[in-house]
Amino acid sequence: MKIVFLAYRDWALDVYKSVKKNPKITGLVLCTHSKQLRDVDLTAYDLIISIGWSDELGEDVTSQIEAIGVHCAELDRYSYGTPIQLQIIDGITRTKHRIFSFTHDPDSKRAHTHNRLYSHEVDLDLSGNMTDILYQMKATSIVLFNRYIDDFPNINWQEWPEEKVVRHKRVPIDSCLTKDIILKMNTKELYNFFRSLEEPYPNGYIKDEYGKLYIKKVEYRVNED
Amino acid sequence: MKTKTNVIFCGYREWALKIIEQVSDHSNINSIGVIKTIDEYREKESNFSEDTDIILFLGWSWIIPPKVTSKFLCLGVHPSDLPQYRGGSPIQNQIINGLTESKVTLMTLSENKLDAGDIWLKNKLSLKGDNIDKIFNHIIESSVSLLNYFFSQFPNIEPIKQDISKGTYFKRRQPKDSCIFLDDFKKISLVEFYNQVRCLTYPYPNLYLEDKAGNKLYIKEVEFISSQKE
Numbered sequence: 001m002k003i004v005f006l007a008y009r010d011w012a013l014d015v016y017k018s019v020k021k022n023p024k025i026t027g028l029v030l031c032t033h034s035k036q037l038r039d040v041d042l043t044a045y046d047l048i049i050s051i052g053w054s055d056e057l058g059e060d061v062t063s064q065i066e067a068i069g070v071h072c073a074e075l076d077r078y079s080y081g082t083p084i085q086l087q088i089i090d091g092i093t094r095t096k097h098r099i100f101s102f103t104h105d106p107d108s109k110r111a112h113t114h115n116r117l118y119s120h121e122v123d124l125d126l127s128g129n130m131t132d133i134l135y136q137m138k139a140t141s142i143v144l145f146n147r148y149i150d151d152f153p154n155i156n157w158q159e160w161p162e163e164k165v166v167r168h169k170r171v172p173i174d175s176c177l178t179k180d181i182i183l184k185m186n187t188k189e190l191y192n193f194f195r196s197l198e199e200p201y202p203n204g205y206i207k208d209e210y211g212k213l214y215i216k217k218v219e220y221r222v223n224e225d
Numbered sequence: 226m227k228t229k230t231n232v233i234f235c236g237y238r239e240w241a242l243k244i245i246e247q248v249s250d251h252s253n254i255n256s257i258g259v260i261k262t263i264d265e266y267r268e269k270e271s272n273f274s275e276d277t278d279i280i281l282f283l284g285w286s287w288i289i290p291p292k293v294t295s296k297f298l299c300l301g302v303h304p305s306d307l308p309q310y311r312g313g314s315p316i317q318n319q320i321i322n323g324l325t326e327s328k329v330t331l332m333t334l335s336e337n338k339l340d341a342g343d344i345w346l347k348n349k350l351s352l353k354g355d356n357i358d359k360i361f362n363h364i365i366e367s368s369v370s371l372l373n374y375f376f377s378q379f380p381n382i383e384p385i386k387q388d389i390s391k392g393t394y395f396k397r398r399q400p401k402d403s404c405i406f407l408d409d410f411k412k413i414s415l416v417e418f419y420n421q422v423r424c425l426t427y428p429y430p431n432l433y434l435e436d437k438a439g440n441k442l443y444i445k446e447v448e449f450i451s452s453q454k455e
Contacts, residue, residue: 179410179415183408186440188440188442210453211451212452213418213447215444215446216448217444218443218444218445219443
């Protein structure tokens, strides 16, 4: 089985280093930027594995080769971008990490997941700080890609139900809280907001006329009384 | 003829040990002991060498008994511009009150009142920084400079009496003082909130917001970007 890996972030390269040891892989190439991908003869490979790759894969790619990635939500939900942040802010602590297949749809506003097919999934826990969540996602990505390779080519694709609810991708201004907004929130909502924006993401901040206070690390304790 | 000053250093906090490490090899002194715990101090308290000239306490949390202060010259470094901010939690109390510049003061440990002894020297201290580690670094830098100068002058240097009637005294802060009720958040400015958070970073009890249900959000790390020109 010959695979093209797409990865450039540190965690994604760690996943690549682990998955490439799968004994079913007989040939591989690693692309760390789009130009390298354009130079690959895709007809010589069986599969593209995209690990945290930000660029859309165009029709020129998806029409030639099966391409898969992982998404950290119970799709169809949170398929428009920033799924980790939106789920945490919405109070979700248990979700799924799923393998989906890339298709290209120029009219879709969704991020990557233009069709509704997934093959493998594992549970993902979104409680804790961002370090805990990313550590977990690295491990579950390795599990998911290895399972996919083990099962290939007998992949059982399943379709997830379509949802009309749209949660738009977060933009930088969404990371700002004013005093008035804070006073409408409780401590759990504040905790979820700030922990979803811990490093490596741009931190959440409180703004007034004197400046911006970036909240880099928080902890939450429930009243046991 | 004796040419060097015999000094015993007492300190247990990380920043205090860093100061001791940087001044204990001063060419004018003999470091005849470094005491790093209260148990070690109590064990040695009755047997300090008669040749001891100075016992220097850095960030020490326990009162020194008169039998020691009357027999030896006991000095301490206090991170405030004495007689202002005598007493407990001087760093926190100054920062929470909006001070960004202060002093470290070298004083004689008095027998009666806390931080009320004679003043030998002072040096500038910046209270700026997003966390207490940065403040500790300012204290280390300022104290090392102050002590090196002191040791270069001693014994040809005289202290001046402290007039505590012109100063202020604060009690040591308690963990419950780190609480801001969420409803009270509207009463404080962002800079006041920032000051409370940054002076209560680890190892101090972190500032926390408490809501009506009694749940607590601890703020552990922040960064402030001012929109005002310096």
